[in-house]
Amino acid sequence: ExxxxxxxxxxxxxxxxxxxxxxxxxxxxxxxxxxxxxxxPGKGLEWVSSISSGTRxxxxxxxxxxxxxxxxxxxxxxxxxxxxxxxxxxxxxxYCAREGYAYWGQGTLVTVSS
Amino acid sequence: xxxxxxxxxxxAAPGQKVTISCSGSSSNIxxxxxxxxQQFPGTAPQLLIYENNERPSGIPDRFxxxxxxxxxxxxxxxxxxxxxxxYYCGTxxxxxxxxxxxxxxxLTVL
Numbered sequence: 001e002x003x004x005x006x007x008x009x010x011x012x013x014x015x016x017x018x019x020x021x022x023x024x025x026x027x028x029x030x031x032x033x034x035x036x037x038x039x040x041p042g043k044g045l046e047w048v049s050s051i052s053s054g055t056r057x058x059x060x061x062x063x064x065x066x067x068x069x070x071x072x073x074x075x076x077x078x079x080x081x082x083x084x085x086x087x088x089x090x091x092x093x094x095y096c097a098r099e100g101y102a103y104w105g106q107g108t109l110v111t112v113s114s
Numbered sequence: 115x116x117x118x119x120x121x122x123x124x125x126a127a128p129g130q131k132v133t134i135s136c137s138g139s140s141s142n143i144x145x146x147x148x149x150x151x152q153q154f155p156g157t158a159p160q161l162l163i164y165e166n167n168e169r170p171s172g173i174p175d176r177f178x179x180x181x182x183x184x185x186x187x188x189x190x191x192x193x194x195x196x197x198x199x200x201y202y203c204g205t206x207x208x209x210x211x212x213x214x215x216x217x218x219x220x221l222t223v224l
Binding site: 035046095 | 215
């Protein structure tokens with residue numbers, strides 16, 4: 001069974017940093033691209049970033065470019081999102097999703113507030 | 115403002131059919147596959163349709179997708195109260211090098 005479990009969310013002050021993790025199991029993690037998608041309270045889905053299986057291709061939404069860094073450790077079956085210079089508008093539930101968006105984690109809440 | 119345009123809400127009676135539109139451009143829908151997602155409050159989205167009109171295993175055939183030019187449509191027949199949810203379209207935008215979602219459509223089954 002495919003499982004994606006996010007962690008690392010929490011409350012952070014504006015300008016602060018946070019690192020999200022996504023632990024994958026039940027499939028060959030190293031052969032699939034992975035994605036981060038977020039959803040602000042009461043709002044729609046917003047794609048954040050994607051990384052190819054071998055990290056050759058990495059993409060970011062304009063809203064996070066230069067502040068967020070996506071990475072992965074195929075040996076640990078894990079996906080990461082390093083978030084720096086956080087802003088109030090980054091407050092959202094962050095989901096990791098497998099290539100094709102057929103599988104999603106349960107999400108982790110990031111709150112940016114003073 | 116989303117790159118893909120969906121109606122904010124649609125409604126229909128139980129048993130009826132409803133369609134949800136998703137309008138884009140040649141850089142996204144016009145030249146890439148479209149997916150559709152269903153999301154209930156407080157839960158993660160679920161893939162309903164991929165590659166314009168394919169259903170993952172376990173998705174009832176009441177749900178169908180189509181694409182024409184730069185627009186896509188999700189159709190739901192035999193509406194049930196349990197279909198009340200938010201629905202999103204999504205696709206790759208080749209000009210932006212970004213995945214894009216529609217703004218979402220809230221379905222109400224009256």
